[in-house]
Amino acid sequence: MIMEVIGKSVIRKEAQDKVTGRAQYTHDYHTSKKLSGRVVLSPYSHARIISIDTTDARKVPGVRAIITGEHLPLTGESMRDRPPLATGKVRYHGEAVAIVVADTPDQGDLAANLIQIQYELLPVVHTPTQAFQQNSPLIHERLGEYDREKDVYPVPGTNIAHHVKIRKGNLEKGWAESSVTVEGDYSFSPSDHAAMETRSSTAEITPDGTIKIITSSQAPFMVKQLIASYFNEDIGKIVVDTPLVGGAYGGKASVQLEILAYLSSRAVKGLPVEIFNQREQDIMMSPSHIGLDAKIKIGADQSGVIKAMELQFFWDGGAYSDKAIDLTRAGAVDCTGPYKVDNVWCDSYCMYTNHTYASPFRGFSHSELSFAVERTFDLLAKKLNLDSLELRERNAIHPGHTTPTRVLLNQSNVGNLQECISKLRTLIRWEEGPVKEINERLVRVKGVSCSWKTSTIDSNAPSGVILTFNRDGSLNLMTGVVEIGTGAKTVLAQLLAEKLKMDVDKIYVRMNVDTQTTPEHWKTVASRGIYMAGRALLEAADDVIAQLKQMASIVLRAPIEDLEVAHMRVFIRDDPRKGVDFKDICYGYQYPNGNSIGGQIIGKGNFILRHLSHLDPETGEGKPGPEWTVAAYGVEVEFDRRDFTYRLIKAASVIDIGIVLNEKAALGQVMGAMSMGLSFAGRETFYYDELGRVLNPQLRTYRPIRYGENPEYLVDFVYTPDLQAPYGARGVGEHGLLGMPAALGNALSIAANVSLHHLPLTPELIWKTKVGKV
Amino acid sequence: MKLHTIHLNVNDEEQKVTVRSGDTLLYTIREQLGLTGAKPGCLNGDCGACTIQVDGWPMKSCLMMAVEAEGKQITTIEGLNNTPIQEAFVHHFAFQCGYCTPGFIMNGHSLIQKKPDADDSTIKEWLESNICRCTSYIEIEKAIKFALGKNKPSS
Numbered sequence: 001m002i003m004e005v006i007g008k009s010v011i012r013k014e015a016q017d018k019v020t021g022r023a024q025y026t027h028d029y030h031t032s033k034k035l036s037g038r039v040v041l042s043p044y045s046h047a048r049i050i051s052i053d054t055t056d057a058r059k060v061p062g063v064r065a066i067i068t069g070e071h072l073p074l075t076g077e078s079m080r081d082r083p084p085l086a087t088g089k090v091r092y093h094g095e096a097v098a099i100v101v102a103d104t105p106d107q108g109d110l111a112a113n114l115i116q117i118q119y120e121l122l123p124v125v126h127t128p129t130q131a132f133q134q135n136s137p138l139i140h141e142r143l144g145e146y147d148r149e150k151d152v153y154p155v156p157g158t159n160i161a162h163h164v165k166i167r168k169g170n171l172e173k174g175w176a177e178s179s180v181t182v183e184g185d186y187s188f189s190p191s192d193h194a195a196m197e198t199r200s201s202t203a204e205i206t207p208d209g210t211i212k213i214i215t216s217s218q219a220p221f222m223v224k225q226l227i228a229s230y231f232n233e234d235i236g237k238i239v240v241d242t243p244l245v246g247g248a249y250g251g252k253a254s255v256q257l258e259i260l261a262y263l264s265s266r267a268v269k270g271l272p273v274e275i276f277n278q279r280e281q282d283i284m285m286s287p288s289h290i291g292l293d294a295k296i297k298i299g300a301d302q303s304g305v306i307k308a309m310e311l312q313f314f315w316d317g318g319a320y321s322d323k324a325i326d327l328t329r330a331g332a333v334d335c336t337g338p339y340k341v342d343n344v345w346c347d348s349y350c351m352y353t354n355h356t357y358a359s360p361f362r363g364f365s366h367s368e369l370s371f372a373v374e375r376t377f378d379l380l381a382k383k384l385n386l387d388s389l390e391l392r393e394r395n396a397i398h399p400g401h402t403t404p405t406r407v408l409l410n411q412s413n414v415g416n417l418q419e420c421i422s423k424l425r426t427l428i429r430w431e432e433g434p435v436k437e438i439n440e441r442l443v444r445v446k447g448v449s450c451s452w453k454t455s456t457i458d459s460n461a462p463s464g465v466i467l468t469f470n471r472d473g474s475l476n477l478m479t480g481v482v483e484i485g486t487g488a489k490t491v492l493a494q495l496l497a498e499k500l501k502m503d504v505d506k507i508y509v510r511m512n513v514d515t516q517t518t519p520e521h522w523k524t525v526a527s528r529g530i531y532m533a534g535r536a537l538l539e540a541a542d543d544v545i546a547q548l549k550q551m552a553s554i555v556l557r558a559p560i561e562d563l564e565v566a567h568m569r570v571f572i573r574d575d576p577r578k579g580v581d582f583k584d585i586c587y588g589y590q591y592p593n594g595n596s597i598g599g600q601i602i603g604k605g606n607f608i609l610r611h612l613s614h615l616d617p618e619t620g621e622g623k624p625g626p627e628w629t630v631a632a633y634g635v636e637v638e639f640d641r642r643d644f645t646y647r648l649i650k651a652a653s654v655i656d657i658g659i660v661l662n663e664k665a666a667l668g669q670v671m672g673a674m675s676m677g678l679s680f681a682g683r684e685t686f687y688y689d690e691l692g693r694v695l696n697p698q699l700r701t702y703r704p705i706r707y708g709e710n711p712e713y714l715v716d717f718v719y720t721p722d723l724q725a726p727y728g729a730r731g732v733g734e735h736g737l738l739g740m741p742a743a744l745g746n747a748l749s750i751a752a753n754v755s756l757h758h759l760p761l762t763p764e765l766i767w768k769t770k771v772g773k774v
Numbered sequence: 775m776k777l778h779t780i781h782l783n784v785n786d787e788e789q790k791v792t793v794r795s796g797d798t799l800l801y802t803i804r805e806q807l808g809l810t811g812a813k814p815g816c817l818n819g820d821c822g823a824c825t826i827q828v829d830g831w832p833m834k835s836c837l838m839m840a841v842e843a844e845g846k847q848i849t850t851i852e853g854l855n856n857t858p859i860q861e862a863f864v865h866h867f868a869f870q871c872g873y874c875t876p877g878f879i880m881n882g883h884s885l886i887q888k889k890p891d892a893d894d895s896t897i898k899e900w901l902e903s904n905i906c907r908c909t910s911y912i913e914i915e916k917a918i919k920f921a922l923g924k925n926k927p928s929s
Contacts (some may be wrong), residue, residue, distance in 0.1 A: 018872030021811020204799030246873025
């Protein structure tokens, strides 16, 4: 099929706004008067609140209200374990304890500093492994009493918020068939998304009870649903508006500030109140990127065929379980990586610790588990003296195999990993070997890894699209997908232009999402925007085409079957001169004498994923997601043996993308994700003191990769269509990231001749590992 | 806190504003002049999202007090129109979410004006003061070099 619009690097619809400063984000909106809500953060990670004295704070001019946590309902997406403002005790450094609502931010800050809070320190749980120990301090004493979804399994009396089990095949048999086994323990602390736009939300309650929230979110429809549910508000009275979002990466899929803004507005008779996170607050108070302690054991025969895998994941969910429950599940369902493993046991635990609680992070547990699994693969390759890509290829997942949760794979629902590996070989010149000596000090080394990922979103998650016409026959496209930077709305316009065979410039997309007038898209997460909204869009396009043809068949006095649509016209297939323009029928057709028929054409489409199911609590059996995108990666470093520093030389990804919808946008997604993955792998983590306090909550101490520190990026694709997806396209927003930590870890382990088991991979870590100090 | 009434020259227009001694230039141009192109990212000089031009040089507007800006020529992203660097950013997909973009463009625009012959190390020296979290920086590098090239008289 020859495509006219699909695959082209169509310029983003919002491009001009973004390069001229006209693009508006949540914090850019000005209302006639907006109060400021300033949040008081906990200075400790685990402490009893003895008293809160607001006397002095209330005397500050401009202070309208001070809110503390008593009498508020518990919140949390899968389990309600989190008070919106801490009550009784604080469970992480930076937890919200009180809010001051004042006329201006500086008045609010002044008052917030005058609130006197007495704390009594409690013993701190620093890691998920410590949290798992029998004698660990308890973070939630009343764990058994929380409301929760029915497939959440907390263990009261422990710090286990949720436990997912995978039991596939026969592990004993697998070990018996193995002639070699390798084991590894891995760990890394939580880190941050560090979106350049910090989170912010403004809430207002109008006299008729309408709750208006404007928020920087990936999940405006979830904001509406949760606030209605937590506070017993009528859901129809809640309107959530989300403009352009300045970076999200999963961090804005959680609902937090919206609740604080709503409570603040409620406390001042509904006046608009903005809660704007300054960077430190964004890093400490708002949910972070999850940490992990993992234990991996792999058994294989002499030829490297995997016979058994046993995995334990202790996720650092932090103080509250919120999205960490789903992250724990997502890690379990793809626990083996993209390999055929008949005998696998996995125990994935969502652990409470005294860290900031977790939100999703681009890749949703997959870059994290990949680091542990793929490092162990390299240990196996070393032990067997096998080429590390060869080992991966030998075990690569294929159609006909089953996943750890026993989903049978076919040509459509899993991509072609073997071809990814094969293309990677060429891309990174693997035939030259992984090691190239430069001189006494410097060595260049390549490391590799593979990944797969399905998207474990809610099995009933909806997506809808509405199409309307303008009088000139151009179209308006409305979807609940949030423009978080991926260009998804532009790509949707391309899909529509292709389908209607028209100029993409005549398709206008609504950038902002408003939960009252845009159809719901569950959440803009999980690389599922194009898959789900794309399917809804194609259905809406079919709806529009049917309506146009029906009108045209009357006007042209021809059967519907004989009509075609292209170039904003409906015409007779074998005589294209006979036709009618969209503009003459999209608002009804008027005969010369004034009689009119038909009316405004409105197209609608919706999509819901098919056959997803809950997992069996004992075996994990079930269908967690629709398809698996597979990929292979390589990273080349230049390592200095003298001081353990290194330079990133090249990073490569080969992803089975199905089809490229917008070339530059797709490359941008992949390379941007790779950059984020290398940044996470090489430099990003929270450093804590003995009281569990975050020591680096600023962008000069928490330091993402900067201009010029990047390697050269090599990207290639494999094109195995997903038959269920629009034009065969697979999700690609996250996948560039997934293999980066593992590939970097593998390269550096070879370069430094020491097995590295922690992130971030700093020169200091390499040195400490070398001298046995880790 | 003491209030000051000052005149600011922003994008070639004289503006009279009343500010507190502690108000940053970023806060003032956003809240008082409604110029929200410059973004708060860290309020600490770490990220560069608030970069504007002061007398032709890039300046992180969160690090400058409004009262210090009196008598200086201030240019914000709203003051640029159809410059080579804006065009280059669009063409090379040098942004995704767009939040860091005004800062990068103001920094890059100043670089092109002040260092038209900038080499790789000068470009790095200038641009490493800003953070982009979406792109791989390669796209930004291409855009900057494209705009630098366009600015040079063809030899």
